Amino acid sequence: MTRLWNEPADFANEMVDGFIRANTKWVRKTSGGVARSTRSESPEVAVVIGGGSGHYPAFAGLVGPGLAHGAAMGNLFASPSARQVESVIQATHQGRGVLLSYGNYAGDVMHFSTAQNAARAAGIECRSVVVTDDIFSAPPTHKEKRRGIAGDLTVFKVAGAAAAAGHDLDNVERVALLANERTRTMGVAFSGCTLPGASEPLFSVPEGRMAIGLGIHGEPGLEETDVPTANELSELFVERLLAEAEIPDGVTPQGARVVPVLNGLGSVKNEELFVLFSRIAELLETAGITIVDPQVGEFCTSFDMAGVSLTLFWLNDELEELWNAPANTPAFRTGSAHSGSLIAAEDENAAVADDAIAEASVASQTAAARITTMLSAMSNLVAENADELGRLDSVAGDGDHGIGMQRGVNAAAAAAAKAAERGAGAQTLLNRAADEWSDRAGGTSGALWGVILKSIGEHLGDTAEITAGSVSAGVSAASDAVMAYGGAAVGDKTLVDALVPFATSLHERVAAGDSLAAAWAEAARLATHATERTSDMMPGLGRARSHGEKSLGTPDPGAVSLSLIVTMLGAQLADA
Amino acid sequence: MTRLWNEPADFANEMVDGFIRANTKWVRKTSGGVARSTRSESPEVAVVIGGGSGHYPAFAGLVGPGLAHGAAMGNLFASPSARQVESVIQATHQGRGVLLSYGNYAGDVMHFSTAQNAARAAGIECRSVVVTDDIFSAPPTHKEKRRGIAGDLTVFKVAGAAAAAGHDLDNVERVALLANERTRTMGVAFSGCTLPGASEPLFSVPEGRMAIGLGIHGEPGLEETDVPTANELSELFVERLLAEAEIPDGVTPQGARVVPVLNGLGSVKNEELFVLFSRIAELLETAGITIVDPQVGEFCTSFDMAGVSLTLFWLNDELEELWNAPANTPAFRTGSAHSGSLIAAEDENAAVADDAIAEASVASQTAAARITTMLSAMSNLVAENADELGRLDSVAGDGDHGIGMQRGVNAAAAAAAKAAERGAGAQTLLNRAADEWSDRAGGTSGALWGVILKSIGEHLGDTAEITAGSVSAGVSAASDAVMAYGGAAVGDKTLVDALVPFATSLHERVAAGDSLAAAWAEAARLATHATERTSDMMPGLGRARSHGEKSLGTPDPGAVSLSLIVTMLGAQLADA
CATH class of the missing domain: 3.40.50.10440 (Dihydroxyacetone kinase; domain 1)
Structure with missing residues (x-):
């Protein structure tokens, strides 16, 4: 009209x-x-x-x-x-x-x-x-x-x-x-x-x-x-x-x-x-x-x-x-003053993709296969929850958190499967998955999940045995990197509100001698609890201001997806 | 969306x-x-x-x-x-x-x-x-x-x-x-x-x-x-x-x-x-x-x-x-290959408006004053009926017949008043009114009403006494000119369906010796009757084809406005 x-x-x-x-x-x-x-x-x-x-x-x-x-x-x-x-x-x-x-x-x-x-x-x-x-x-x-x-x-x-x-x-x-x-x-x-001024459409x-x-x-x-x-x-x-x-x-x-x-x-x-x-x-x-x-x-x-x-x-x-x-x-x-002095361009600097897979130990390849299964389960979990994540995001954001997460995790799972087939270790596989997630999801959450996967991968390596200590160190590094990269602190109503208590608890429990499965389950419980508390928070500085009041009563969708994922992975670890 | x-x-x-x-x-x-x-x-x-x-x-x-x-x-x-x-x-x-x-x-x-x-x-x-x-x-x-x-x-x-x-x-x-x-x-x-594909607006x-x-x-x-x-x-x-x-x-x-x-x-x-x-x-x-x-x-x-x-x-x-x-x-x-060879243009051929008012007899000036009153009454009548005319037009046209008629008749009435003040005779006054109507209304109906006013003016002149014969001759000429100009015949569901019986009857009655008022009243009655009959017609070739069925049961808005106008003018002539 x-x-x-x-x-x-x-x-x-x-x-x-x-x-x-x-x-x-x-x-x-x-x-x-x-x-x-x-x-x-x-x-x-x-x-x-x-x-x-x-x-x-x-x-x-x-x-x-x-x-x-x-x-x-x-x-x-x-x-x-x-x-x-x-x-x-x-x-x-x-x-x-x-x-x-x-x-x-x-x-x-x-x-x-x-x-x-x-x-x-x-x-x-x-x-x-x-x-x-x-x-x-x-x-x-x-x-x-x-x-x-x-x-x-x-x-x-x-x-x-x-x-x-x-x-x-x-x-x-x-x-x-x-x-x-x-x-x-x-x-x-x-x-x-x-x-203009008509009360009815013309047709x-x-x-x-x-x-x-x-x-x-x-x-x-x-x-x-x-x-x-x-x-x-x-x-x-x-x-x-x-x-x-x-x-x-x-x-x-x-x-x-x-x-x-x-x-x-x-x-x-x-x-x-x-x-x-x-x-x-x-x-x-x-x-x-x-x-x-x-x-x-x-x-x-x-x-x-x-x-x-x-x-x-x-x-x-x-x-x-x-x-x-x-x-x-x-x-x-049409017809430009420029046309005389231009020459056809080619992709002279085209980067040659570095497609080689680093050599990996059997232990790391086994861990990589397990991570692939986990990413595939994450992909299913996000698909089941995509509508709800979108709904939560529409209160204080642009409503595409569910779509973005889906695009990202699907691409990451596919890349992981491909890398695993070619014999990649944990770090190489997580790197490939991180790049694809960030690349396909776009937006903030894509970038942050890319950082999370990459940080964990750095601590797992392609040759080492995977231990509870290397996993918890990787998660802690991921938590630090996300804060440094995204500029958000605890209390800003972002995924940091779930990630930080998760990483802290995982680190403490593992250091205290708990098994990875037990430590992870407890950390996931705390992350979920912290996510619920984001309902009472106003968004931090990075978010548009006047959404503050509007989003009171709704948890942060980034924190929700993170706690859903770590809870599901906790159950997988317990079953193993 | x-x-x-x-x-x-x-x-x-x-x-x-x-x-x-x-x-x-x-x-x-x-x-x-x-x-x-x-x-x-x-x-x-x-x-x-x-x-x-x-x-x-x-x-x-x-x-x-x-x-x-x-x-x-x-x-x-x-x-x-x-x-x-x-x-x-x-x-x-x-x-x-x-x-x-x-x-x-x-x-x-x-x-x-x-x-x-x-x-x-x-x-x-x-x-x-x-x-x-x-x-x-x-x-x-x-x-x-x-x-x-x-x-x-x-x-x-x-x-x-x-x-x-x-x-x-x-x-x-x-x-x-x-x-x-x-x-x-x-x-x-x-x-x-x-x-794309979303069921809800993003915001x-x-x-x-x-x-x-x-x-x-x-x-x-x-x-x-x-x-x-x-x-x-x-x-x-x-x-x-x-x-x-x-x-x-x-x-x-x-x-x-x-x-x-x-x-x-x-x-x-x-x-x-x-x-x-x-x-x-x-x-x-x-x-x-x-x-x-x-x-x-x-x-x-x-x-x-x-x-x-x-x-x-x-x-x-x-x-x-x-x-x-x-x-x-x-x-x-931005920045054109042309810019070198262009020079600023002025309105070199600007037409000088021919604003002179032709000399008129007192009788024609008196008639012109009366026509001015009539145009002003037409302007009120159209204003009262503009919504209904628009509604009728929306069935088979673009719904702007009421708006167009209003713009046209208002402009014509204003031009007539101005010409009358300056001593214009009937023809000059109707010419001015016709130009303004056609100019301001735009579209088909503007063009046709311009033709009607002009044709009548030609038969009234600026010096002659106005007689029932000159009026009816003018109306007949208008009817012929509209058919020639618009290319529509009786039965095509246009204003011609009202204008032709009106002009024919007026001519016959005046030739038979009726007073202008009596002849006009009868002709207006026939025009109204003919307008009602347009409800049963399919639009002619000039109209979009598949509106045919849709507009069955609705009279033609151009015919409606014409019969409303001639009926009102008939009442004025009878009162005089």
Whole structure:
């Protein structure tokens, strides 16, 4: 939903004002919209685009050298008036004629046509290219009835590049028509959008469903399905856009060169678009298509509508040259001052992974096998408790402690198993497991568990017999290292609150002559007790302050996972 | 919420794969993240940035000439591991040292510090600049504890530009520290975000409320208020960021030069950002600050979190030169190949508005006054019915018919009043009203009402007596013109369905000798009747097809507003 406005009626005007203030490098205000704030030395055919507002960067974000000369900016989702278009024509024409280009909507067609007639009557040569890229808005037999959506970009870019290259109006019109003929788009939507001040969404899609072909103003689609996986959506896009009826005349997909434009409508974010694009690129390549200069981002939006479209722009040599020509606008910049002086880079310093396994004693290999079993049990334990750990973390953190622990311990267990197979001793195995845990879990807890495993490994070595003394010394070293590394002390409501009493007790009991199993069980009991006490603590300095009160009554998730793990391992030691 | 993924556990890897496939011009895959795919002729200090994923374009979107040399890419909202950072250092260093820069989060600090130690141990000179721009995460007395958010951009950009200019590691570190010291950000949030596959949002903000200072992973804010107006939010941002304690040492706001970065977190869209920026720019200028190269868009996001932040980057000469240096990355491009050959443009062809009022007879002036009263009554009528018209339109259109009609008729009434004051006759007055209606309403209905008013005006003239015959001829001409212009016929479920019977009946009755009032009343009755019948019609070709069934049972909103208007005017004529 749109949240920020003053008077809804003023929204469009204030938006235009802010857009211009933010982009004086490229645009100046003109009656009815914006025009470039610069012009090239030789006069050009003027390319005037436009449409309703609410689709940024369409249309005003595409005004600048190498692209459009001006944009008529209508009210929200409403076409600009004929007078607005006329004013932008007047402000931009340079005596070489004007190309109007816009999406195929009834209101836009009316107003732009009226403006074209008026401009012609005033002696300005004027042509129009109406964009019709949306394959779902009419069948292939009625391509001229199709709406214009994100494919606007390719038509405008080609027209702007031709104008910048000094082409005459005939040629600018010809290449724009050719670009439109070779541009096809398919869109889907998951939710609608609410205009400033409106109490209801302009249109909506049921939760968990996807509308296929829904237009950028909520015009209805063709079908509705459940939201598919990312790969399924990529496959749907490519399948429909490579259907025989959608391949432009004279084009064979095998060997063709295509610019894909993967467009987010507002709330589908870049990360999701990249996941989609990973599969789309694969599918296009499998079809024998060469991908040229792919575009992934927002090119034609509907406020914060959750939707996505894929455009395929089928190049020929002429169109490719025009597409690649430099352009520099508020929202579309291509062709760099840098390109001359750069050379392709390779991974010259690529580190060669040190994969050798240090020699180990049979005793240490036996201990390593036992540690592998323990890590595997830890992995099961964390999986069972992941939801609860996430819940605890969501009170005072970002809720991903369970997920992070799972990723880490699973990776550590797998690495340990691999190292054990290759005959690693305890230290080498714990080192590998520590690296993987830290690497895959990321975040703070991953780093700390990496430190714990590494510290213990250093005290076990690859050749020595494992004794209660070496284990307790390793745990003490781990406790010290975690405090030094993480900067937390006892009482800060972190895993240190469980680790320190555990390590201290283990050390004391072992020194007093207890067996490892007995000492461990008692230490685990104390760790659990200390973990419960973290419920009464306020988070330490390292944590965001105002979560303090909120997290009172909840134990620290890092301490909880540590005490769960040492308790379970205690039971294993007792059984052995 | 995040909607598109395959296996949640694979999301980050697939995202990285798609990002690289979409941006091979700039980046190549390296163990742990990405590195530039090109390098400059002379070796540079390598700038390595990074952090968790989910914040695109932070961090990988900022890798390219003039900015970062590589980015370590952690899992979703989790810091990259030390090993990942180390690998990116290895892949990017060019023998002149490495600057690590990242936001101040515990996990990132741990892993980057470990990587720095490892790199130093391997003989690579390495320094770190931790970004701390978020003014709400710690008081000014503990600036070093603050989190890093969208202000990352200014620190990375300055470091990258210094590296590109050939500076040594000391100097790159110095300017990055200076940039961090002169960068302050304040953020607010309206909603949280849901990670791929999660059943619950990672964090949330109550509907209609705004969290001040909420972090980019949902770390708690300082206060919560109702969602303010756009202007109030702009004022809050500027007030807090211009508080004395937040002005960097040695800076006086009056006369200072500042880069503002207005950042959308995901679902606050460009249009809203521009509305905010309109007021922010005004406020900064009022404070005597010169705005340099403003940035409005997405620079550090949290998936589709609805939030916005404002960063002020306080320049000095050195920082300004570095900020303005060219950069060319997937998501940040500045400095154009074009800039040499462009000249400032002015509105050379600016049309001089033809504001002269044609001479009019007293009779026509009297009629014009009466038409003005009628337009004003129409304006009231439409206001009373705007909600209902919007509701009808939402069944088969985009729901803005009521809003569009209101904008149009209000503007027309105001223009008529102005023209009447200046002595305009009926035609001139109706022309002005028509232009304003079409201009302000936009869309299809604006264009058609413009045509109606203009057509009637042509038949009334500025000097002739107004007769029943001239009115009915004008209405008939309007009916013909609307059909020609809009391309709709009777039965297409448009305003034509009411206008044609109205015009036909008016013409017949007047020709048969009825008074204008009597003929009009009867014609209005028929128009209303015809409007009711549109409930049984399917929309014509010009409308989106599958709305057909949906809108059965609902009359056409354009026909409804027309019949309401002619009925009301009929009552006025009868009273006169």
